[in-house]
Amino acid sequence: MAEVLDTIGDIEILIAGVGIVVFAVSYGVFFRWTKTPAGRALMYFVLSLLALVLLGWLRLLFGGEENFIRDIARVVLLGAVGFTAWRMVWVLWRNWARARSVEIESRRDGADPPDDREGGGDPERT
Numbered sequence: 001m002a003e004v005l006d007t008i009g010d011i012e013i014l015i016a017g018v019g020i021v022v023f024a025v026s027y028g029v030f031f032r033w034t035k036t037p038a039g040r041a042l043m044y045f046v047l048s049l050l051a052l053v054l055l056g057w058l059r060l061l062f063g064g065e066e067n068f069i070r071d072i073a074r075v076v077l078l079g080a081v082g083f084t085a086w087r088m089v090w091v092l093w094r095n096w097a098r099a100r101s102v103e104i105e106s107r108r109d110g111a112d113p114p115d116d117r118e119g120g121g122d123p124e125r126t
Contacts, residue, residue: 010060021050024047037094
């Protein structure tokens, strides 16, 4: 039973890794992820997930026994994952502290809001 579960886990790590690589490449090439702190944090998070998958790939490639390459990769990659997790917390809290409060007013008369394309709307937003 343990061998079956190991095989299923090995297949899952390969499938997850390919999905993460496709996402990272697509997001990196087709989107402007460097423009916002949240976009950069998402890319770092995806790369840290890829680092975890890379550890699984190294185990598949070099076998389950401990070896020097895997030990170094584990320390470096898990350190990067920890750094990324705390960076995401920092970005979240920084953006939360900078967030503006939003006032929401009810439209009691049922009228439609003015269309911004026709010169209506909030002049501070244009």
